[in-house]
Amino acid sequence: MKKLILVFSLLAPAAILAQEALHTLPPSKSPVVNNDSTVSLTLFAPKASAVSAHGFGNAPVVLERSADGNWSATTPKLLPDLYTYTFDVDGMRIIDPSNVYTARDIASLFSEVIVPGGEADYYSVRDVPHGSVIKDWYDSPSLGQKRRITVYLPAEYSLNPDKRYPVFYLLHGMGGDEDAWNELGRASVILDNLIAEGKAEPMIVVMPNGNAAMKGAPGYSELGMYEPRGEHSVSPQGSFENAFTDIVSYVDSNYRTLPDKAGRAIAGLSMGGGHSWRISMMYPDMFDYVGLFSAAVRWNGNGVDDSPEAVAEVENSLRRQMQNPPQLYWIGIGKDDFLYPINADYRNMLDRLNINYLYEESDGGHTWSNWRHYLVHFTPLLFRR
């Protein structure tokens, strides 16, 4: 067996590490986050004629070729944030082959990199207690489906078997799914960090799939590994909102919740902001905290209906909700968001009805950058009794 020892010593490190095949790492190290908040990118593409990177601001970052076949560039100084980027290689759009950290946004993959500092430090995993993330399936009798759902439990949950926790329902936008807030939105990382700093109460966060026609994210239903397209996520107007109590029933039955208005928050981005807006009106006794992030408020599937009947319906629903108002009604929108006008119009309506709300107007548009910010700002305001 002496021979075997020798063979093993020679082969084992490479071969056991390799498992499926003998992978070699790409020859270039990319991305590198520099101390001056720039990011250096490198791509090995010996025969390419033009390479650029997209995702670091509006202008592409043009890479330059060196003699060894590597293309490289350093971005301008960047604001702290999580950036999603791709390369364009002679018209072919690819993720960074040297970066294993990726996120899917609807039908596209992106490479990810975090420029630290400021609020972006809430997006980085720190040496703090980590909560659990559960990919669960709840029964929705209203929709006649079992549906996939993401549930975050705070780190202390399993240590306090008799304690009950408030629940924050966090809804994604059109084209997203039950994975979106936890991946692109970094929700569990943000919650871990806020809770560890004492800036947020320990809470359960529930991230359902807001497209009533989908059982789960692409790849997690019997549709298999299909090509995601917008039409997969179109569902009849109101169908998710009308089935929402199925989620609340499931969560209150399966987790140690505080099952009352004071123990529930709801917020969402874009379409999910519209859902949060409508659901909080439909069930005025259910949520004490409402967050509208770049919200498609008053959107009926085609646009905003400004007929007198539609306006009266909304105003009556709001008046009914505000007879016993939530403790917090929070609105956030970017100055450049294409939904800015309908949000401005909606705030006028709230002002006219003397309804109180907190308002944050940020730079930028309809972006995950803003939605992560709003999550960091909104969550500390919840459940402070």
Added chain:
Amino acid sequence: MKKLILVFSLLAPAAILAQEALHTLPPSKSPVVNNDSTVSLTLFAPKASAVSAHGFGNAPVVLERSADGNWSATTPKLLPDLYTYTFDVDGMRIIDPSNVYTARDIASLFSEVIVPGGEADYYSVRDVPHGSVIKDWYDSPSLGQKRRITVYLPAEYSLNPDKRYPVFYLLHGMGGDEDAWNELGRASVILDNLIAEGKAEPMIVVMPNGNAAMKGAPGYSELGMYEPRGEHSVSPQGSFENAFTDIVSYVDSNYRTLPDKAGRAIAGLSMGGGHSWRISMMYPDMFDYVGLFSAAVRWNGNGVDDSPEAVAEVENSLRRQMQNPPQLYWIGIGKDDFLYPINADYRNMLDRLNINYLYEESDGGHTWSNWRHYLVHFTPLLFRR
């Protein structure tokens, strides 16, 4: 507000779907699984001079260019399986930009596609009840860490609040982590399908991180989005095995388990097969089912020590274990696996000691293709009392 309706109608479908940016889908649809078990691949690379696909057998699949800048090819007829593949574009290794389904194997990303039929149908999500997948953190006092762990609960778990379940501990190879078995190994999908067919008992599956030096998979610890390398997963020989009871204690405390030998199985691949081998000897009263998949049996970190002292130690440990033997001792290995010789040698030892085992010799080598097969074959044998 009429104007707003119009703007919204024009912009909303594209803009709300887009969220972070106006993504356009790649112009080519790829991969396409054909009815004859071939896979058609397409890549838009208008200026490339040579494109090939890797992962469909030993030979690369050469793509050919058409006038519109698309490269395409159809693979030979393939056996049913989950395939992981990449493109080589003029020496640059990339995943398929049109395929959002990816898996990370250590430091490399791959695109995924399933050719259905046979056992591969266990790898596809079907319209059956789905279990929950939990990314949890357990306390390991022995290692002085909280460590990330994947736990699968069968679909019926939440419906039977008084029922207790057997536990299958499933261990990955060197370079893998607590995500490997569930992603590359499709463990939760395989379990859902086996249980739905009545071929496996409803059971809890626990997939820990077998590298004692790692708290969690790349990106889930405070090391952040570092570049995974083999050295991150090197830990002192025996450190994981010696700390294993921390996992069992955590699982028995936090889930409704059958906490006895008859209710526990352990299996692993490669390094994890070595772990399963050693742990089942260390704790002969703990596991009634032992599975060694392409296992690094008798590996001491450098190779196999065939000194008389080392052989005697192993034989004594085995004799001790077999005084009250497990119900099942299962060995699987590929004919071309580089660990085949040490497994053959180990089987000789078992024969010499009159130790019973079930043995499966498959085609192929040290691959996830084999490990998924072994999981489909081994799991139905568990907990059949």
